[in-house]
Amino acid sequence: MRQRSLLVPTLRDVPADADIVSHQLMLRAGMIRQIAAGVYSYLPLAKRVLHKVESIVREEMDEAGAQELTMPTMHPAELWQETGRWDKMGGELMRLKDRHQRDFALGPTHEEVITSILRDSINSYKKLPVNLYQIQTKFRDERRPRFGLLRGREFIMKDAYSFHATPESLDEAYKEMYDAYSRIFTRVGLTFRPVIADSGAIGGKDTHEFMALADVGEDTIAYSDESDYAANIEMAAVNVQYEKQNVELVECTKVDTGSAKTIEEVSNALNVAKDQIIKTLLVKIDEDWTLVLLRGDHELNDIKLKHELSVTSIRFAEAHEVEEVLSAPVGNIGPVGVEGLKVIADHAVSAIINGISGANEADQHFTGVNVDRDFKVDQYADLRFIQEGDASPDGKGTIRFAQGIEVGQVFKLGTVYSEAMNATILDENGKTQPLIMGCYGVGVSRTVAAIIEQHHDENGIVWPVSVAPYDLHLLTLNSKNAEQSELSEELYTQLKQAGFDVLYDDRPERAGVKFKDSDLIGLPIRVSVGKRAAEGMVEVKIRKTGEVIEVAVADLIDTIR
Ligand code: ATP
Ligand code: MG
Ligand code: MG
Ligand code: MG
Numbered sequence: 001m002r003q004r005s006l007l008v009p010t011l012r013d014v015p016a017d018a019d020i021v022s023h024q025l026m027l028r029a030g031m032i033r034q035i036a037a038g039v040y041s042y043l044p045l046a047k048r049v050l051h052k053v054e055s056i057v058r059e060e061m062d063e064a065g066a067q068e069l070t071m072p073t074m075h076p077a078e079l080w081q082e083t084g085r086w087d088k089m090g091g092e093l094m095r096l097k098d099r100h101q102r103d104f105a106l107g108p109t110h111e112e113v114i115t116s117i118l119r120d121s122i123n124s125y126k127k128l129p130v131n132l133y134q135i136q137t138k139f140r141d142e143r144r145p146r147f148g149l150l151r152g153r154e155f156i157m158k159d160a161y162s163f164h165a166t167p168e169s170l171d172e173a174y175k176e177m178y179d180a181y182s183r184i185f186t187r188v189g190l191t192f193r194p195v196i197a198d199s200g201a202i203g204g205k206d207t208h209e210f211m212a213l214a215d216v217g218e219d220t221i222a223y224s225d226e227s228d229y230a231a232n233i234e235m236a237a238v239n240v241q242y243e244k245q246n247v248e249l250v251e252c253t254k255v256d257t258g259s260a261k262t263i264e265e266v267s268n269a270l271n272v273a274k275d276q277i278i279k280t281l282l283v284k285i286d287e288d289w290t291l292v293l294l295r296g297d298h299e300l301n302d303i304k305l306k307h308e309l310s311v312t313s314i315r316f317a318e319a320h321e322v323e324e325v326l327s328a329p330v331g332n333i334g335p336v337g338v339e340g341l342k343v344i345a346d347h348a349v350s351a352i353i354n355g356i357s358g359a360n361e362a363d364q365h366f367t368g369v370n371v372d373r374d375f376k377v378d379q380y381a382d383l384r385f386i387q388e389g390d391a392s393p394d395g396k397g398t399i400r401f402a403q404g405i406e407v408g409q410v411f412k413l414g415t416v417y418s419e420a421m422n423a424t425i426l427d428e429n430g431k432t433q434p435l436i437m438g439c440y441g442v443g444v445s446r447t448v449a450a451i452i453e454q455h456h457d458e459n460g461i462v463w464p465v466s467v468a469p470y471d472l473h474l475l476t477l478n479s480k481n482a483e484q485s486e487l488s489e490e491l492y493t494q495l496k497q498a499g500f501d502v503l504y505d506d507r508p509e510r511a512g513v514k515f516k517d518s519d520l521i522g523l524p525i526r527v528s529v530g531k532r533a534a535e536g537m538v539e540v541k542i543r544k545t546g547e548v549i550e551v552a553v554a555d556l557i558d559t560i561r
Contacts, residue, residue: 001470003505007044009033010517020216022452023148025461029520038145038153042445045521048469049448050156054135056187056466057158057442060180066131066160071113073137077103079112083420094139094153106139111417111439114161118435119423125165128425128435131173133160135444147216149449150405156444164436165427170412174206177410177440181210184442185407188451189464193402195221196231197409206412211404212450219404222388226397233401405450408442461522462544470503472560473523477511477530484533487553491529491538498557519543525560 008030018024026032031046042050058068074096080086086093086105094106107113114132122128138157145153162173178194185192190212197209209232211221223230390399418424418434427433448467455462463469474495476488485506492504503523505514511530518526526541536553540560551559 001503003503004507010520018148020147021456022449025452025456026148029461038142040149040152045469049467050444052467053188053444053447057135057184060184061133061160064176064180066133068134069132070134070136071110073107075105075107075113077105079116080105083112083417092140094141108138108140110159115417115421115423118163119421123425125425125427129162129164129169129173131160131162133158149445152445155446158442158444160440162438165425167436170436170438174410174412174438178208181408181410185210188447188467189455190450191454193221193223193230198232205414208410209406210408212407212454213402214405214450214453215403216453217403217405219406221402221404222399224392224397224399227392227394229392229394407447407450410440411438413437413439460520463522463524465524468524470501470523472500472525472527473503473505473518475505475514475518475526475528477528479506479508484529487533488529
């Protein structure tokens with residue numbers, strides 16, 4: 001490709017609104033342009049990288065026996081109402097109406113659509129298992145679209161869904177997808193860790209997230225170098241052994257804590273040990289985090305059992321900042337980071353103690369709420385989150401933390417969707433049973449940004465060979481010089497014939513500009529045709545190592561192959 005006619009609008013300066021390297025470099029290297037918050041065009045260079053990542057994903061999916069299909073982007077509301085997610089998805093679901101005022105959503109994920117297809121087309125165990133995937137644009141009206149392609153509102157995902165007659169068959173597919181994901185992320189050049197993850201709101205059982213390690217990652221993972229243990233910290237908290245103890249029941253509304261604002265101060269005011277006053281738990285109720293105060297006689301690590309627990313729940317209206325929580329009426333708390341939750345929880349405890357928690361009726365709020373009767377505890381986390389330096393839950397070694405970018409997730413869904421949507425088959429004994437399901441997502445556009453987070457230097461992107469937009473960059477340093485431009489033209493033809501994807505910088509620009517752009521774009525190999533063209537010599541530079549060698553034209557292809 002001749003760079004003269006390629007749309008690569010490179011920028012010299014770092015765009016002001018881009019905080020992280022991948023976002024800055026993709027803008028500067030002329031790969032993406034934003035048209036609305038979290039909505040980007042992929043310009044030709046980005047498109048080529050996406051294409052390479054998608055090809056790797058396709059190869060590995062096909063190899064694992066999955067079949068490609070394309071489902072609609074536009075989904076009728078009725079489908080989402082069947083599973084209750086029309087309401088549950090809240091603001092994240094992009095909604096629209098057609099000319100007849102019928103409700104539709106732009107697909108953020110496709111469990112409902114695929115389950116409706118399978119419900120209509122498969123009715124016997126004999127046709128199972130099947131695994132279907134697509135690579136497609138997804139829409140999520142993220143609360144905070146940011147970091148360029150890392151968190152868009154419109155982004156590319158590979159989503160796969162497997163269907164089974166038995167749990168064992170699901171286990172097999174899960175393992176195959178897990179292994180395929182490990183190969184995909186290895187092939188695209190990422191350093192990553194699969195971690196145990198939170199099955200949270202969707203329900204279901206086993207799930208792993210694939211985390212590309214990077215400081216800008218929004219997730220914290222806890223892992224141990226001495227073992228295979230690795231978990232999203234949200235999950236790691238669950239694995240902490242709670243101390244078995246009886247928690248003294250204290251009626252918050254009836255104690256006079258004076259001016260106490262923290263648990264410490266209350267414990268002093270009441271003259272009781274801190275941990276006897278109250279245990280705070282953060283539970284996820286549907287999508288929302290809720291602070292629960294747990295009192296009474298419980299073994300806290302048994303909370304998942306269906307014991308009747310005496311708890312107090314406080315739900316905050318759309319509050320993200322501590323200040324907002326403190327002044328919030330009863331409602332839901334939106335998704336916030338773990339650190340944010342800890343801060344909010346601390347402050348919320350003092351808020352309750354001070355009686356400004358937004359209880360809707362005095363003396364009603366703090367008593368008589370029961371788990372499973374009044375709400376379901378899907379997931380919980382103690383305020384005692386796992387810490388760096390803790391012993392690993394598997395007993396092997398010490399916990400360390402790292403930041404990760406969630407580039408993929410595999411999920412054993414079980415029968416949540418098939419039950420809600422009445423998607424059944426006849427099993428071997430002629431009995432009706434719901435389809436057993438797994439789902440598997442790769443953030444394709446997010447993966448491209450994650451690759452850049454891991455592969456760059458101060459001059460620009462350093463593409464891994466497997467996903468580089470072109471194999472090599474051919475530069476004519478002085479296009480007005482006849483010898484240089486003739487030799488460049490010859491090499492362009494020869495290199496293409498030898499099977500290389502060549503980006504040929506034939507622009508009438510100064511050498512300095514070409515070098516800068518070339519480093520920014522970051523192709524693995526640069527071949528510069530300069531002053532020694534007359535002697536048949538060119539310069540080869542390896543982008544990754546910075547190694548530079550002079551090569552005779554006759555040896556060029558052998559050298560770079
Ligand atoms: P996150 O926790 O980052 O919000 P998620 O868990 O909501 O992601 P999934 O529903 O598991 O995302 O979707 C599968 C994959 O799609 C994710 O692992 C991620 O790589 C990608 N993805 C999700 N949301 C976005 C987004 N807003 N922009 C880009 N990629 C995304
Ligand atoms: Mg999300
Ligand atoms: Mg996630
Ligand atoms: Mg996920």
